[in-house]
Amino acid sequence: xxxxxxxxxxxxxxxxxxxQLDLWGGRSFVSVVGFQFADTRVLGxxxxxxxxxxxxxxxxxVKRIVDGEVRRGVVxxxxxxxxxxxxxxxxxxxxxxxVALPMSHEASxxxxxxxxxxxxHRGQWCRLAVTLDGEPLLPGEISEEAFITDHYWGYTSQRDxxxxxxxxxxxxxxxxxxxxxxxxxxVGALYGSSFVRFLDGAPSSCFVAEGSPVVVRRxxxxx
Numbered sequence: 001x002x003x004x005x006x007x008x009x010x011x012x013x014x015x016x017x018x019x020q021l022d023l024w025g026g027r028s029f030v031s032v033v034g035f036q037f038a039d040t041r042v043l044g045x046x047x048x049x050x051x052x053x054x055x056x057x058x059x060x061x062v063k064r065i066v067d068g069e070v071r072r073g074v075v076x077x078x079x080x081x082x083x084x085x086x087x088x089x090x091x092x093x094x095x096x097x098x099v100a101l102p103m104s105h106e107a108s109x110x111x112x113x114x115x116x117x118x119x120x121h122r123g124q125w126c127r128l129a130v131t132l133d134g135e136p137l138l139p140g141e142i143s144e145e146a147f148i149t150d151h152y153w154g155y156t157s158q159r160d161x162x163x164x165x166x167x168x169x170x171x172x173x174x175x176x177x178x179x180x181x182x183x184x185x186x187v188g189a190l191y192g193s194s195f196v197r198f199l200d201g202a203p204s205s206c207f208v209a210e211g212s213p214v215v216v217r218r219x220x221x222x223x
Contacts, residue, residue, distance in 0.1 A: 002130065002181045002206045003031045003148055006198045011060050014075065016155045016163040018222050019062040022072055024147040029204065030060045030077070030195070031148055032183055034117035034128045035211065036105065054103045056080045056117050056128055058191055061147075062155055064165070064222070073153030073165075078191060080119050094219065095158050115208055116182075126185035130206045136174035144205050145175050158221065166219035170212050178206035 008021055008028040015021060021028055034056045057079040064071045079098045081087055087098035102120040107113070109131065116129035139145035150172065156164040187199045 001031050001033050001148060001209065002128065002178075002183055002203045003029050003144070004198045004201070005204045006030050006060075006195070010194045010198070014060070014077065014157075015062055016075060016157040017161060018163050019064045019073070019075075019155050022061040022063040022151070024061075024144060027204075028060070029148070030058060030198070032128055032199070033057050033059060034105065034115075053082050053086065054105050054117055056103070056119060058195075061151060064153070064155070071153045071165075072151045073155045074151050075155050075157075082119075094156050094164060096156055114180075121185065121190055124186070126190070127182060128184075129180075129182040130178040130208055131180045132176040132208055133179045134177055136176045136208075136210055138172060138174050145207055146172075148205075148207075149173050149175065149209055154216075154219075156219075162221045162223055164219040165222050167217040169215040169217070173209040173212060175210070176208045178208055181206035 005027050006029065011021060011028055011030070034054065037053050037055065058077040059074045060077065062073055062075055064073065076096060079096060080101050080103065081098060082100065082103040084100040087100040091098050103118065105115075105117045107115050113132040114129060115132070116127055118125055118127050120126070139149070152168050154166045154168055158164055181203050183199060187196045191199065
């Protein structure tokens with residue numbers, strides 16, 4: 001996870017109805033996240049050749065208040081996966097912005113401590129990479145790492161202006177501190193010109209999360 005502070009005015013037009021930007025210390029963030037799906041199942045069923053694959057996404061953070069409960073969630077700006085069927089299902093059912101591109105990932109360097117993801121976009125190979133530093137620890141509850149990882153809802157704007165809300169269940173994750181973050185891509189071509197000056201600059205933080213089993217609940221429409 002490589003995290004960048006951005007001007008909230010860039011994100012305001014992307015905030016789904018019924019939610020508001022979730023800020024950390026008055027600052028708004030986007031994250032470029034690379035991770036692996038493993039043993040993926042849809043409604044309890046494994047789909048052949050679609051159980052294990054990479055994803056790289058650009059996301060930001062929102063919250064929704066329901067009867068006094070603060071539901072902290074993520075909104076995906078773009079999600080990259082290696083298989084067209086995955087992208088088609090996500091776009092058709094949830095109105096997400098998935099694209100299918102050739103992808104790979106690896107752990108390299110001393111003891112495999114540099115984690116990287118690659119994808120091919122417009123004829124060029126792009127790369128997201130972070131080197132692990134130290135041992136994984138549970139982040140403090142008010143840390144930037146906790147803010148980035150402790151979001152347990154997803155929100156997606158629908159074509160009719162409604163918002164799809166879905167719950168994501170997983171334990172809190174241990175994280176490694178990260179060093180030497182790398183994001184090598186044509187930001188404007190991939191994510192839009194409004195993100196160039198932020199994602200081409202220095203990130204606020206980077207780290208690697210251990211991950212865990214995750215359950216994504218069925219969504220429901222909210223206004």
